[in-house]
Amino acid sequence: MPDADAPEEPTKRKLPLWLETVMLLTIAILLALVIKTLFVQAFYIPSASMKPGLVENDRILVQKVSYWFGGSPDRGDVVVFEDPGGWLTGLAPEPASPLVKVLTKIGLYPSGGHLVKRVIGLPGDEIVCCDAEGRISVNGVALDEDDFIKPQPKCDGPMPGPACDWTVESVPEDSLFVMGDNRNQSADSSARLCVNAGPNCDPNDAFVPIDLVVGKVFALVWPLGRAELIGTPDVFDNVPDAD
Template sequence: MTRTEADSSEAERKPRPFKALRETVLLLVFAIALALVVKTFFVQSFYIPSESMEPGLIVNDRILVEKPSYWGSGGPQRGDVIVFDDPGNWLNGLEAEQPMSFLARALAKIGLYPTGGHLVKRVIGVAGDTIVCCDAQGRLSINGQPVDEDAFIEPQRGRDACDGPMPSGAQHCNWTVGPVPSGSLFVMGDNRDDSADSSARLCRPDAEGCDENKPYVPISDVVGKVFALAWPLGRAELVGRPDAFDDVPDAS
């Protein structure tokens, strides 16, 4: 090998800073694009903003939400824990988006940091369902079938305790709602005494000009189904649909 050929071979082996920088930028762009695709179509991370889903999910828990289950004709089912956009002043400052640094906001945009500004509740009724509160044991009935929710809701206490209390008034544990309109859901938090959910927006008998659709969440507002509690690691677990709703008949 001549000296010229040796010098040329040595130059090819030397790192080229611009090439390395270009490859790094391309990898970063690809990673961001992949994260955006995953966030948009598959999985997104959120945090729990309030006490409304205790005892299973507590404030600042990080949860993972999957979206493919609700593609096409598949929609939320009774018992699913869902994340949805505010359907109309439900947040009302109570569960406002968590303040974040510039970096956290940037990561949140591409799905690499949990976001807020949404609500997390459990689906109680789907289209056509009629929900009644409550039977002699304080249980909700859906289409005439009592549902035992003791395994996952916060225990209700007091003389007039039930699984579907309204905030106040004579209808505290005595109300009926439905049939749930097509394309809508009736949702409740697992902490029934501290949840700004569908039951808190029911029209009272003496209310004038009350919107009968106010308690319902449009399915179009649903982001996806919670499938995992991801953080803190000591409590990390999969989140599934309880079998308490299995015996509920379809609406007639």
């Protein structure tokens, strides 16, 4: 029998439905922002420079964990990075409604305004283009890239000219040398080396500061028919570190 003298438990007050909804949305947005900032972010491919593996408007996921605690990109990684200055010229941004812009900001929609390229050289690396078979060499090792680059008509040289004769004696400290897999349609590091360029060309524009790298591409998620994980080709394993 209940104790008549026992105090009654206070009745729990339920939050109004609208307030619960606002709280849940706020928590979801905060979680999305944390995931985008620290772990994974979605992007879309803005150009044809990474064919055949990645084509225009593909949706990709970039993970940031590999570059935590002093970690940095490896040769062969496909990376997303911020524009070092003038690299995005001529690339039209994907049209976006106000809703899409908000979703992009909080990490719930793939974003643009960045570039996607493959890391070819690390700080201190010597890069030579090309050998008798049209292959790029890094620290004296020729790279057989046929499995992932688009077939080239002459060599793996810079876009847009046909020249295949250039050398990077040493990639600067804290920088990367990057190239697209579609070499003839990629305005990448090799296109900014000032080969046969005028007096106003700055060869330092060919390199990407490591601190501009957002993360490493690890998955193609859209379209679903081509969805796959993206790794680093084994061909880069045999490249020695720079002296």
